[in-house]
Amino acid sequence: MLPRNIDYKIIEHSPNRSSLVIFLPGERKTPKVAFLGHLDTVPVEDEKEWRYPPFSAAVENGHMYGRGTVDMKGGLAAMILIILYFVEGKMKPPADLLFVFTAGEEADGLGIRAVKGRRAI
Numbered sequence: 001m002l003p004r005n006i007d008y009k010i011i012e013h014s015p016n017r018s019s020l021v022i023f024l025p026g027e028r029k030t031p032k033v034a035f036l037g038h039l040d041t042v043p044v045e046d047e048k049e050w051r052y053p054p055f056s057a058a059v060e061n062g063h064m065y066g067r068g069t070v071d072m073k074g075g076l077a078a079m080i081l082i083i084l085y086f087v088e089g090k091m092k093p094p095a096d097l098l099f100v101f102t103a104g105e106e107a108d109g110l111g112i113r114a115v116k117g118r119r120a121i
């Protein structure tokens with residue numbers, strides 16, 4: 001659940017498949033800065049080929065292993081930390097910030113096409 005003071009929009013593509021857009025108003029209206037990241041991962045063909053189960057998010061020696069940990073859950077985590085930095089600190093960023101978390105990047109570009117079509121903004 002997102003805090004009530006965050007301006008966001010969930011774009012539902014189908015049941016259980018959505019993209020999320022979060023807007024943080026800045027001190028200035030220009031330049032506007034957008035951060036984009038995708039939520040999906042490519043399918044796993046053979047789980048037996050993996051040292052760790054691909055969807056376990058196994059942690060060993062401070063490193064997380066699993067499908068999507070690099071592409072691109074790390075980037076998504078960085079985006080979330082930026083949002084929390086400003087929201088929890090009750091600060092405005094220096095410029096308008098848009099955070100776009102999309103579905104379908106790895107297969108059909110579903111999420112980014114919906115945002116590009118300006119349904120989200």
Ligand SMILES: [Zn+2]
Nearest residue numbers: 071072105106
């Ligand atoms: Zn990717």
